[in-house]
Amino acid sequence: MFGKNIRMERIIDRRTGNAVIVPMDHGISAGPINGIIDMKETVNAVRGGGATAVLMQKGLIPYGHRTEGHDVGLILHLSASTNIGSASDSKVLVATVEEAIKLGADAVSIHINLGAESESRMLSDLGKISRDCSEWGMPLFVMSYARGPSVKDPFDAATVAHCARVATELGADLIKVSYTGNIDAFKDVVKGALAPVLIAGGPKMDSDMDILNMVHDSIEAGGKGVSIGRNIFQHRCPKAMTEAISGIVIGGLSVKEAAKFIK
Numbered sequence: 001m002f003g004k005n006i007r008m009e010r011i012i013d014r015r016t017g018n019a020v021i022v023p024m025d026h027g028i029s030a031g032p033i034n035g036i037i038d039m040k041e042t043v044n045a046v047r048g049g050g051a052t053a054v055l056m057q058k059g060l061i062p063y064g065h066r067t068e069g070h071d072v073g074l075i076l077h078l079s080a081s082t083n084i085g086s087a088s089d090s091k092v093l094v095a096t097v098e099e100a101i102k103l104g105a106d107a108v109s110i111h112i113n114l115g116a117e118s119e120s121r122m123l124s125d126l127g128k129i130s131r132d133c134s135e136w137g138m139p140l141f142v143m144s145y146a147r148g149p150s151v152k153d154p155f156d157a158a159t160v161a162h163c164a165r166v167a168t169e170l171g172a173d174l175i176k177v178s179y180t181g182n183i184d185a186f187k188d189v190v191k192g193a194l195a196p197v198l199i200a201g202g203p204k205m206d207s208d209m210d211i212l213n214m215v216h217d218s219i220e221a222g223g224k225g226v227s228i229g230r231n232i233f234q235h236r237c238p239k240a241m242t243e244a245i246s247g248i249v250i251g252g253l254s255v256k257e258a259a260k261f262i263k
Contacts, residue, residue, distance in 0.1 A: 003137030008173065010106040011053035011073035011139065012225075013250045019174065019198060019225035020246045021141075022046045022232050023055040023109075024064075025077040029088065035233035039064025042233050047072040049242025050250065053106065055141075055227070058095050061103055075141055076105040078129060079112075079122075089147045090118035093125050097132035107139035107173075114163055115148030123170070130171030142172035143200070143227070154178060157185035164193035176200055176227045179214055186221035201228030208241070208262050212255045215248050225249045237262065 012019040024036050024043075035042055043054055043064040053073030054065065057080065065074050076099070079091040091111045100108045110129050112122040126142065133140040144163040146154045153159065157180045167175040172195050179199040180186045190197050199218045205211050211231050218226070226249060235241040244261040247253035 001137065004133075004139055004173070007106045007137065008139045011075060011141075011174075013052055016250055017196070017224060018219075018249045019053065019196075019227075020051045020242065020249050021053045021055055021073075021075065021176075021198065021225070021227040022051045022242065023077070023227055023229040024060065024233060025055060025057050025080075026229060027060070028057060028080045029083050033230075033234070035230070035238070042238060043072070045239040046232060046242045049239040050246030051232075051242050052225075052250075055109055058099060058103060073106045074104065075107045075109050076100040076103060077109045077111070079110045079125070087116075087118065089113045089116040091122055091125075093129070097129060097136050097138050100138060101136060105138075107141055108133065109141035109143060109176075111143040111145075112167075113145050113147040114166060115146050115151040117148065119148070123166075126167075126170050133171065133173075139173045140171055141174045141176065141227075142167035142170070143176040144172075145178060145200075155180055157188055160186075161189045161192045164189055164195075164197055168193055168195040174198060174224075178202065179218055183217050183221045186218055186223065190222035196224035197222075198225045198227045199223055201226065201231040204230045204234055208235075208244075209255065209259065211241075212244060212248065212258055215245055216255045216258075219249060235262075 055075040078095045080094045144167040240262045244258040247258040
């Protein structure tokens, strides 16, 4: 556990225990979309804005991570699917904990979709990765969503709480879930999860204030930070947006105070 604790300190803010993680694994699912083509530029921008960690697939690490300036944590994503395929909700393992160690990663992440037809296999994969993380002292970040033919409302508070609890039950050290839309509902998610909960950014939003309000409300509800991709790396100024979000998550700023970074 001592090794895991050391690595955890590389992907979170040590003072607050909160995290601003910027996932950049979208290329497998969506292709070379805007914001993740010049990886060095994007990683340097979010690092300069105060991100505690970036997240990517193994093949991207040589193209963007730790290129200059101060450091930022590295999370290796272990699962994938494409939007071209007919089963995009069915994530499969494409890397291992051992590979993450060899690549110098500070943590690993895995994506599961409860309600998908392959839910049982994804849960089995998570169980295996969790065992490997315990063996090697590697922090485990689990992205847990409700997606599939049986899911009526993926933002329903009870459903999101269930997603979070599944991740904890199977060994997650950090959990990423969808935000439920209001503080009181998300408090129940956080309370039931036990492990630290981060919110997803979701699809690219039109309003900066909508993003900042969502981030602020999640922290008010007891959340421990964010894992936001497109709403940061596709922003007109990724560094400024990261600064604004980090200001709320780590600096304790109000939405009004944080918004000054992006005006």
